[in-house]
Amino acid sequence: MNRANSLITLALLATTGVGVTCVVQRSNAPHIAAEQRQLESRKLLDVLSVDAYDNQPLEQPLALTDIGLSHSLLLGGYRATKAGQTVAVLLRSQTEGYAGRIELLIAIDANGRLLGVKTLEQTETPALGGHIGEWPNAWLQAFTGKSSNQPTAAGWALKKDQGQFDQIAGATITSRAAINTIHDALRYFDEHRTTLLGSAP
Structure with a gap:
């Protein structure tokens, strides 16, 4: 009888433990999901310094028109x-690289100057073009401060070109x-400046 009582007590404790765990998980789920979204957002938005903005940009996507650009396609x-x-x-932009698609996130300030570029996706050859996926990326940082016309259109090319x-x-x-995609995004900004800057929500 003692053994039966112990087993029943153990089963009740296990059931209670599972129930409490489920309740705690359910009550914490929204908070955990919000934290996860914030972490993903921060990872995506690390082209901007944390104190540069106070809204949630990814929760306010822009309606873009004319998204097929000279060398790239705007995704958002x-x-x-x-x-x-x-x-x-x-601007989230996609182009074709050597081995497949390259997706870049291009941050442009209100004056049309490049704040930063981050590679979101790429399938380029490791140890060669695959370096474009590294973060932080010294090569992509070289474009910071550039605008659609600084350098001139001819200057937006490789030195070998x-x-x-x-x-x-x-x-x-x-x-x-990458160079063509960044230049595309800067030109798109200039052409759609009023719409893109809009009014604050």
């Missing part, structure tokens, strides 16, 4: 604001694709 756009003023527009930019070692096609 977001507006970062601080104290009600637009501080940056982020009489332009102003070095290439990723051993990755000419990857480098050209």
